[in-house]
Amino acid sequence: MNSAVAIPAFADVAGAALRREWVSHRLNRFLHAHLLLILAAGLLPLLTPDGGLARGAAWWVLHAVLYAVSLSALLLGLSSAHAESEEFVWLLGQPAGIGPWLAGKVFGLIALAGGSALLLGLPVTLMGGGSKALLLATIGAAGVASLCALIGLAIGFWVRDSVRGLIAAIAAWLLLLFGVDLLLLATAGAPWVQQNPDYWVAALMLNPLDAYRVTILFAVENAAFGSLQAGRLTAWWIAHAGLWLGLATLTGGALAWAASWCGARRRLDG
Amino acid sequence: MNAWGILLFCLLGITSLFGVTAGDALRARIAGAVPGERIVVHPGIYEGPFTIEKPVHLLGEPGAILQGDHQTHIVVVRAADVEVADFTLRGSGRALGKDDAAIHITGARAIIRDNRILDSLHGIYVRRADDCRIADNTIIGDGISSDRVADPTVAPLKPGEAELCDVDSLQDRRGNGIHLWNSRGHVIEGNHIEGTRDGIYFSFADATMVRRNTIVRVRYGLHYMYSDDNTFEENTFSENGAGSALMYSKGIVLRRNRFHANRSHRAYGILFQSVDNTLVEGNEIDGNTLGFYLENSNDVVVRDNRIVRNYVGLRVSDSTSGSTFVGNRFSGNVHAVETTGFNQANRWSVDGRGNSWEGALSLDLNRDGVGDVPHRESDLFGQWRRTFPEIGLLSAAPGERLLRFVHSRIALPGVPGITDPHPLLATKDTP
Structure with a gap:
């Protein structure tokens, strides 16, 4: 009698985890709130007066992502991690390990958060207000929402207590939204910073919310930034804003995935 | 073709046989006309x-x-x-x-x-001719120039007859739609100008009324200097490479014009440099890179304008003094106001009425449409714009917005900006 346990293929486990993620989120109130938010944010630009729809829509999407969708996606990821908290012992005991299971979960979250964010630009496009800036804003929104969801997932795996996790997630969001900007504003007058502006700009580029905001500003207000006679790094960023946003979200997503993997391997809080 | 047409056609044919063109015939008619005669010119090409x-x-x-x-x-x-x-x-x-x-x-x-x-x-x-009426003409140029336009605040425009036609390259040989030099008393109305070098050019041209013109896709929509006592009403200047620049003049009235979508990197909706005793009233300054810039301009009244959706709504240098800003609506600008200091030499309200500001505190206990607490519109970047241009990357950043919000409620020390003592709250009567 052969007692060896057959280890399922990576793709099989990942696929199963993805389907499980999809099914479990159907009842997740965070997802319902997230979708409602996306719907409202997508429809609000239609109220833009005076034919300013094409330009105004990208602005709406930008602000919706910064102030609402990013937080909503973060909480979606957090809830996804916490949903598994009672089954960690069982999951960690599976012969396939947590790698494929986490991969399925990550792709499920990306499909939910990123896919739903793509709907932000749909109403305006259907009403004939589509533009290059709106397309960029929508694709960027999908990337940022996916990244935020993965950050929430990582936080959820590291801080498994629901209340502490919620506090940690909101603190992380506030840091990304306001903290980096305030820190950079506070240091902008320092002589060293003014002599070495590329370090200051690099910090701005590394914050995904700032990277997204500046990319959309470059697209909508590109004339204003065209005259910004700043350093080489800024010039490169202005010329390759979309590319950088893509790289930043992909790298950030990979780091969040890795952090999730490390967090999921932990057995207990503290 | 009617009988007159056939006769004209035959005449043109006969005259051309003898080397006399249609143009020659018309020149002869003009030369032979008596003063006041109406010379009606039939369809055809006249050289x-x-x-x-x-x-x-x-x-x-x-x-x-x-x-x-x-x-x-x-x-x-x-x-x-x-x-x-x-x-x-x-x-x-x-x-x-x-x-x-x-x-x-x-x-x-x-x-x-x-x-x-x-x-x-x-x-x-x-040129040196007064009291002309230029109306309802359509002037189409060869196309908009490249956007390499010198900033008029850095390299001021020069007065003269043909200085605007100093060309950067032989390819850019374009003139202005309407060019006024050393004259006065004109009426310019209902013209459409597109794709010329500058739309309407004023130099030493006074006491002129300019109304209901449309000027699009030129370099400067309005290029204006050393010209006094002129009135501009209900004109549209849009999509121009550098916007509209008015310099070294006084006694101008700009009323109910639209300065829209002038969006190159050095474009102004309106630029005033050394413009004094002027009224800017009821205009729409919408979607420009820099909506309205006042430099070294004194005693300007800026009243009841809509300054909306610009990258920078209003830039007022500290060299501008004695000017009044009242009843204007600021909305949807990335930066509502840029200053180089605290701008205390200008007035931001008259008779208890100021301006309408996006984000102003809506505290109005007596319901008179005027806010009960002053509104501070800060310019957090201030002098850093020059010493550290990268600061512009924080435009519309949540952190910057948060600090502006805090400053509008609690005056933070050392933050440049303006204070409107009587902000208007948005109502249906707000412009």
Whole structure:
């Protein structure tokens, strides 16, 4: 009698985890709130007066992502991690390990958060207000929402207590939204910073919310930034804003995935 | 074709057999006309140039084309009280030094109306002739120039006859739609100007009314200096490379104009440099890179304008003083106001009424439409714009917005900006 346990293929486990993620989120109130938010944010630009729809829509999407969708996606990821908290012992005991299971979960979250964010630009496009800036804003929104969801997932795996996790997630969001900007504003007058502006700009580029905001500003207000006679790094960023946003979200997503993997391997809080 | 048409056709054919062109015939008619005569020109192509040296009315029928020789002006108006109307004019010379134009006017009280001007250097050039009326013409240039426009605040515009035609390259040989030099008392209305070098150019041109013109896709929509006591009403200046620049002048009225989508990297909705005693009222300044810039301009009244959706709504240098800003609506600008200091030499409210600001605290206990607490509109970046231009990357950042919000409620020390003591709360009566 052969007692060896057959280890399922990576793709099989990942696929199963993805389907499980999809099914479990159907009842997740965070997802319902997230979708409602996306719907409202997508429809609000239609109220833009005076034919300013094409330009105004990208602005709406930008602000919706910064102030609402990013937080909503973060909480979606957090809830996804916490949903598994009672089954960690069982999951960690599976012969396939947590790698494929986490991969399925990550792709499920990306499909939910990123896919739903793509709907932000749909109403305006259907009403004939589509533009290059709106397309960029929508694709960027999908990337940022996916990244935020993965950050929430990582936080959820590291801080498994629901209340502490919620506090940690909101603190992380506030840091990304306001903290980096305030820190950079506070240091902008320092002589060293003014002599070495590329370090200051690099910090701005590394914050995904700032990277997204500046990319959309470059697209909508590109004339204003065209005259910004700043350093080489800024010039490169202005010329390759979309590319950088893509790289930043992909790298950030990979780091969040890795952090999730490390967090999921932990057995207990503290 | 009616009998007159057949007769004209035969005449043209016969005259051409003897080496006399349609243009020659028209020149002969002009030369032989008595003062005040109406010269009606039938459809056809008439080879110019034409010089009018007596007060006549040269009126084209639909299809009458005055064709230039690509060497000089097409029509030269030397006498007073000449009217040129209802023609298509095309093919003036392109000599910048000679100010070649489709219609070149040195006679007073000329009426130039309902013409269509194409393929010319300047469209209509008025030189030392007063009281002209230029109405309902369409002037189409060769296309918008590249956006390499010098910033007029850094390299000021120069006064003179043809200084605007200093070209960067031989390819950019374009003139202005309407060029006024050293004259006064004109009425310019209902014209459409597109794709010329500058739309309307004023230099030493006073006491002129400019209304209901549309100027799009040129370099400067309005290029204006050393010209006093002029009025601009209900004009539209949009999609121009550098916007509208008014310099070294006084006594101007800008009322109910629209300055829209002037969005190159050095574009202004309106630029005032050393403009004094001027009224700016009821205009819409919408979607420009810099909506309204006042530099070294004194005693300007800026009243009831909509300054919306610009990258920078209003930039007021500290060299501007004695000016009043009241009843204006600021909305949807990335930066509502930029200053170089605290701007205490200007007034931001009159008789208890200030301006309408996006984000102002809506505290109005007596419900008079005026906020009960002053509104502080801060410019957090201040002098850093010059010493550390990267600071512009924090435009519209949540952190910057948060600090501005805090500053509007609690005055943070050392933050430049302006204070409106009586902010208007948005109502249906707000402009």
